[in-house]
Structure formats: C-alpha cells, structure tokens
Amino acid sequence: MNDEKQVSLPFFGIPRLFPYLKQYRVKIICMILLGAVSSAMDACYPLFNRYALNHFIGEMTLNGIEIFAALYVSLLLVQGVINYVSSVECGKVEMSVDRDLRNDAFDHLQTLSFSYFNRNSVGYIHSRVMSDTGLIGEVISWRMMNLVWNGSYVIGVLVVMLIIDWRLACLIYLLVPIAVGLMMHFQKKLLEYNRKIREINSRITGNYNEGITGAKTIKILGVEEKMIRDFKGETAHMRRMSIREAHFSAFFISSVTMMSALVLSLVLWQGGRLTLEGLMQIGTLSVFMSYALEMLDPIQSIIETLSGFISIQANIERVTRLLAEESDVADRPDVIEKYGDSFHPRKENWEELVGDIEFRDVSFKYPDGDEYVLRHFDLKVPHGTNVAIVGETGAGKSTLVNLVCRFYEPTEGQLLIDGRDARERSQLWLHSNIGYVLQSPHLFSGTIRENLRYGKPDATDEEIMRALRIVSAEFVLDRMEKGLDTDVGEGGSILSTGEKQLLSFARAILADPRILVLDEATSSIDTVTEKAIQNAIDAVIRGRTSFVIAHRLSTIVDADVILVVRGGKIIGRGTHRELMRERGYYYELYTRQYEELLWGEG
Numbered sequence: 001m002n003d004e005k006q007v008s009l010p011f012f013g014i015p016r017l018f019p020y021l022k023q024y025r026v027k028i029i030c031m032i033l034l035g036a037v038s039s040a041m042d043a044c045y046p047l048f049n050r051y052a053l054n055h056f057i058g059e060m061t062l063n064g065i066e067i068f069a070a071l072y073v074s075l076l077l078v079q080g081v082i083n084y085v086s087s088v089e090c091g092k093v094e095m096s097v098d099r100d101l102r103n104d105a106f107d108h109l110q111t112l113s114f115s116y117f118n119r120n121s122v123g124y125i126h127s128r129v130m131s132d133t134g135l136i137g138e139v140i141s142w143r144m145m146n147l148v149w150n151g152s153y154v155i156g157v158l159v160v161m162l163i164i165d166w167r168l169a170c171l172i173y174l175l176v177p178i179a180v181g182l183m184m185h186f187q188k189k190l191l192e193y194n195r196k197i198r199e200i201n202s203r204i205t206g207n208y209n210e211g212i213t214g215a216k217t218i219k220i221l222g223v224e225e226k227m228i229r230d231f232k233g234e235t236a237h238m239r240r241m242s243i244r245e246a247h248f249s250a251f252f253i254s255s256v257t258m259m260s261a262l263v264l265s266l267v268l269w270q271g272g273r274l275t276l277e278g279l280m281q282i283g284t285l286s287v288f289m290s291y292a293l294e295m296l297d298p299i300q301s302i303i304e305t306l307s308g309f310i311s312i313q314a315n316i317e318r319v320t321r322l323l324a325e326e327s328d329v330a331d332r333p334d335v336i337e338k339y340g341d342s343f344h345p346r347k348e349n350w351e352e353l354v355g356d357i358e359f360r361d362v363s364f365k366y367p368d369g370d371e372y373v374l375r376h377f378d379l380k381v382p383h384g385t386n387v388a389i390v391g392e393t394g395a396g397k398s399t400l401v402n403l404v405c406r407f408y409e410p411t412e413g414q415l416l417i418d419g420r421d422a423r424e425r426s427q428l429w430l431h432s433n434i435g436y437v438l439q440s441p442h443l444f445s446g447t448i449r450e451n452l453r454y455g456k457p458d459a460t461d462e463e464i465m466r467a468l469r470i471v472s473a474e475f476v477l478d479r480m481e482k483g484l485d486t487d488v489g490e491g492g493s494i495l496s497t498g499e500k501q502l503l504s505f506a507r508a509i510l511a512d513p514r515i516l517v518l519d520e521a522t523s524s525i526d527t528v529t530e531k532a533i534q535n536a537i538d539a540v541i542r543g544r545t546s547f548v549i550a551h552r553l554s555t556i557v558d559a560d561v562i563l564v565v566r567g568g569k570i571i572g573r574g575t576h577r578e579l580m581r582e583r584g585y586y587y588e589l590y591t592r593q594y595e596e597l598l599w600g601e602g
Helices: 014-022 025-057 065-111 114-119 122-164 166-213 215-221 224-276 282-311 313-324 333-339 398-404 427-431 448-452 461-470 497-510 527-541 576-582 585-601
Strands: 357-364 374-381 386-390 412-417 434-437 515-519 545-550 561-566 569-574
Touching: 014 025, 014 065, 014 122, 014 313, 025 065, 025 122, 025 282, 065 122, 065 313, 122 166, 122 282, 122 313, 166 215, 166 224, 166 282, 215 224, 224 282, 357 398, 374 561, 374 569, 398 515, 398 545, 434 497, 448 461, 448 497, 461 497, 515 527, 527 545, 561 576, 561 585, 569 576, 569 585, 576 585
Parallel strands: 386 545, 386 561, 434 515, 515 545
Antiparallel strands: 357 374, 357 412, 561 569
C-alpha cells in the first residue's frame, strides 16, 4: 500500500482515531460548543454597530448609551473568557492525543519482531512516531476548532442577513458559490505545490544529514564537489518551486481580495440605492458591508481546513497501520496469562532457565523470503555447550542465533529450551536470560554507569567494576575524569568502537545470563586486547550455553561444536579437529586465514 495515497473524503480517517478521542470527548464537546458560541458573538458585533448608527447617530440622542456600552463591554469580556477556555481545551486535546499516539506507537514498536525493522527504515518509523502524530494532534484540535468557528460564523451570518434584508442577502448568496468554487480550485493547486515542496525539502534534509554523518567518507573519497553540486541542485529546485508557489499564492490572495471588493461594491450599490429610497436604514447597510468584508475569509479558512483534513488522511493511515501491525513473533494468550507480557511480567511464575537447547526438525525461511534457510535441521545443545558458527560475511551465520533468541519463529518444527517448546514461555523470560554482544555495539545516551545498568538495573558499583575487570575493560575508565559518571555522548560518540564493544560486553556479563551470544564480539578490538579478552571469554562462558559467531577462526578452535554456514545453509558440523580432517569448506577457510596471518607477520 502506498503511504502517500490521498483519499477524497475529508473525514474518512477520523473514525480510526475514535479510541483516542473518546476519553477526551468532554473536552472536545466543550471546545466545539465554546467555538460556536464565540463565532455567534463575532456575528453580533455588526448588529451593535447597526443599533449605534440607527439610534445614537440617526436619532441624535445618547439615551440608553450606558446600557449599550455595558452590554458591549460585557460581550467582549465574556468572549475573551470563552476564547481563553477554548484555547486551553484545544491545547490540552492536541497535546493529549499527540502524547497518547506517540506512547502507543513507541510501546507497540517494542513488541514487533526483527522483520518489521528489516522492512522499514529508521527514518520512516521516526516520521510515523513524531511527525505524523504531531500533525494528527493539530488537526484534531486547532483545525477542528477552526472549522467549527468559521462554519458557525458563516452560517450565522447568512441567517442574520436573510432575517435583516432578504434582497441583499440573496445578492450575496449568488456570489458565495462562485467564491467557493474559485477558492477550492486555488487551494487544490496550492496543496499540490506544498506537497512537492515538502518532498524536495525531505531530500534536502537527507542530503544535509549525509553530508554531516558521512563527512569523513566524503573527504576520504574526495567527492566534496559532487556533494555540493547535488545539494545546490536540490536547493535550486526548491527555490524555483517555492517561487512558483509564491506567485500562485499571491494571485490567489489578489483574486480573493478582488472578490471581496466585488461583493462590497454590489452591497454598496444595491444597499445605497435602497437607503436613498428610504427602504433601508444606514445601520443595516453598515451590517451588510461588515459581513461582506469579513465573510470570505472564514470561507477561505474552511476550504483550507478541509484541504488539511484531506491531506492528513495519509498521516492517519500510516500511524494506524503501524499500530495495527502484528508481530511475527508473539506470545500466546495462555502464555501471557501465566508469565505476563513485556510490560507486565509475572516473574513469580518464571522458572529458572538451565540452558539446554534443541532444534527438532526445524525448517525456516525469513518472513520476506521465499527460500528456506534451514531444512529439517536437528541439533542438541546441552547446558554449558559452546557452539561456534563460522562462515564468510553474509553467509547467514546469525540465523540460528536469531531463532535461539526468538527474534524469529521456526517456520516448521520446534525449538526446545530446557525440554519445552520455546513458545510455551514468554519472550521476556527468555530474553532476560540471554546476554547478547553485537558486532556493532550500541550505547544509549547517558553515563557509563547508566549504560551498564541496562544489563542489571539494580547493579552496584562493585558489581559493575567486577564485570569491567572480567572483560578487561577497566582501562576505559582510566582516561575518563568522571569515571562511571562520564557521559558517553550520543551513541557513545566519545568512545572508540573497541571501547564501546568492551562496555557492551561488560553490560551483557553484568546480567549473569544463562545463554550468552557473541556476534563477532572481538571484531573491533586490537590483537593485544583480543588476547586478553579471549581469556575472559573462556572464563565467562564456562557453565553457560554460548553461541559464538566468529570471523577469526583462531578464536573458536576449542568450541564444543562448530557449525559451518555457506550460502545461508549449514553445510558442516563438528569439532575443529573433525572439520579439519574432512578437508572441506572449513578447512579452506581456516588455512586461508592462517596463511593471511603468516603473510601479515612476514
């Protein structure tokens, strides 16, 4: 489904938001009623002018002026209070709906499986959670209020004019459809221009972001001229399109102004004639002149608001589709009933995880793939076994680990943990017992202490330092003036890749996991540090079930089982010695790396 699809009915997507609007229905009703009352008061001011002209000026008397002034001031004060209250209610509705949508979207994202994030980019998801929800909140509150106010004002004015003098009212009624048709045509074209400008602006933002995040690569490749040329091309395109939009907008404003002048001229011509003939008072003519001048602006605003409602349908569609997205990996209702979910765990029912893992006749293909990665695969991994997974880059080494961690479910067959199907227990129970060190480590904004405590929220400083020593990472603190209180910056920007990986390793160890996964965890560490950390790994994995995805084969020669992956399929298994004796693909990989190492040392 195309996210940019526009629908023709302006309120088509609003019913999808009813669950979010229902709890604020009192505020919304209050907001609408107050807006209608305020617009009715606005329609009354010309009637005050009419009375003043006909009575005080026409009859040359000040009788009753005190009451008149008191009523006028009272109307102003009451309307001021109403506008204040309605504006506050608008703001509350906007912020509340915006908050609820963002919270639910963010919460729902935590429940989705890896496949969703593989299919959708970070920028796309970020736009749904932040930009789209903000626009929806604005439309539900301020634009809805604007529509109510202007709609009530136009209807009120048309009724008042018909009551006061039907002849002038009919004259204006004839011109209103023409004005509406003209405005709708211009508004449609302006909407097209604005959409194109937003698309260009998105590309400019993307280019600007790449120019900053990829600054080093740009300089290394020497493509500064190309980047500048591309950026200037986009900004020039936006300038041309913006100028066209400005021309069209200026023509639109001029046309509306001319239409207002035409309506006013007709009112003056016809009303002036009636006044000279004694068929209309000067105050009544004043009322029609005020309405003629002020009525087209609300009509224009109504059309703009309806265009906004039409435009917002794509935003509503994207957000509601995100909220309706179902995870490929989900706990069954009976499992949630017993063990709780990710947000409301029932830890008192959690069994202790031992670490026995078994693949029983497992076949698997990725949700967005057509070919099976595993076919009728069987493997028993007793508690404490060290399983190494090797293969060239892109061979599919992470598939088994993703299944063990329940990031994906087997397409066929069963994954057993401690003799029970993994689907009989909650995902959070399993994930709480897994320590995972990624090849590309991620640190959250905050201090070193806060980052490490993601592994164990109640960890003491002594436990943190012990975890750092186990992975030989205490030296990271030596150069930090504030030690554990050092802020790592956005994404750990003040640390080297190796330092971030060591801290990520310590974070996993701190949780004391029963299953440990190392995804090329030493790939960004220098040779000297790797030797030290390899000894730490040997100590850490003892007594734990571990899966080690390795690029450097020298680090896994002592593994209990080595699985050899090629082309997304497991083509061999055994110990290092068994695989070397076979002189197959593993033998080729190992001897090739050994020769490269010898040549490097030579």
